[in-house]
Amino acid sequence: MPSEMSKPTIKIIGLPERSSPDISSEAFETIGKILKNLKGFNLDCYKDKCIKRRISIRIRATHSNTAEAYCELLLNNESELELLLKVLTIHVSHFFRNPPTFEKLKNDIFPELFTRCNNEGRRDLRLWSVGCAGGEEPYTLALILNDTFGAEMKVVNVSILATDVDAGTLEVARTAAYNEDRLSEMSESIKTRYFDRIESKYHLLPEIKKLVTFRQGDLYDVSTYVMSDLILCRNVLIYFERSQQEKILEGFANVLPSGGILVLGKSETLVGNSRRRFKTICPVERIYQVL
Incomplete structure (x- = not known):
């Protein structure tokens, strides 16, 4: 939106003072x-x-x-x-949050996606991390791909888009410098090979940072959704009303190809018509595939 905007004329409706911050x-x-x-x-x-x-x-x-x-x-x-x-x-996150989800992606989902690209003669694989907060989730994807699928990435160009509604949070994510607690689920091997410790911060190496593109985006506007092969939207839907959850899930289904993957948070599930557009491939990790 424009950076310069006149102050709106908004009527403040006065009520008697209260001792507690009730919001009318x-x-x-x-x-x-x-x-x-x-x-x-x-x-x-x-x-x-x-x-x-x-x-x-x-x-x-x-x-x-x-x-x-x-x-x-x-x-x-x-x-x-x-x-x-x-x-x-605000979003609180860390690298490899819910490790079994990322194990499933590494062992089953990514190999399947690369195989599909090769079978279809495609040379692009598009991943989208929704509500990326400080960047831990999309950078975790980048770490897994770089560490395990180097050969595949020489044939297939992988792009990782990370979006969040808060511009300030995205600026922090782009710096890729983290306190040690954000790396608590990470193996020592990954930490040693892909981070430089400078004073109290762990700085992600440029070779991993460059794999992720950050962009401001609001899930409310489905017209801005991007074509993707895999979408991670974990612990984001819980903040939305059910009608908006349905709209978002429909939007995801529209930008994922047949066989495309959606990953939700452990406390989230498909609702409304989206249950007819996806099939469940891992109920424990909340992983779904477009029909």
């Missing part, structure tokens, strides 16, 4: 308008309960007496607007 429907709507007009962030498709809980964190942190007072603060304080956006879009 009017205040919630106002916060949504502020975020959409000033930051292009759309609250409409997210679960109200989850979002209100995160907004309440900032209301308490700023010592705002009411949600309405917090609305006034948002309109006049760019720093607080940025802080709220970070709270709403």
Whole structure:
């Protein structure tokens, strides 16, 4: 969205002060308008309960007496607007999160995808990490591919796209410098070969960084979805209302080819019409294939 935008005219509906940061429907709507007009962030498709809980964190942190007072603060304080956006879009991740999922990808899914490319005479394999946060997930894919499928990658060009709604988070991901706790699930061999330790940070080597392209993107807009052979969307759908989950899953099915792979989080599953468009190939790891 444009970087320069005039301040929207938004009516703040006043209510009697409360001792707790309860968020009325009017205040919630106002916060949504502020975020959409000033930051292009759309609250409409997210679960109200989850979002209100995160907004309440900032209301308490700023010592705002009411949600309405917090609305006034948002309109006049760019720093607080940025802080709220970070709270709403925060993702906690680390390399090789849920190791069995990545073992399944390495041992079964990737070999199948490379074989399909060769059988079809294709020379491109497209992977998409959705809600990539600090980059740990897409970089994990890059590490596995570089470490195990070097020969295949000389024949098939692999591209890894990583998207997130928060631009600031993406900038952090591009630096690829991590605290040691983010590498806790990683083997010592991988850590030694692919990271340089500089003071307290582990810096990913350029040869791995260059395999991943980061781009800002919002799942709310299905028109921006990219053609992919494998999509990882883990622990993202849980923040969306069911109707939006259905829309997102339909969007994934539309950009995956027949035989394309979708990986969801352990607490997520197919809903609505998407259950007729995918078949389950690993229920434990929530891995599905387009029919």
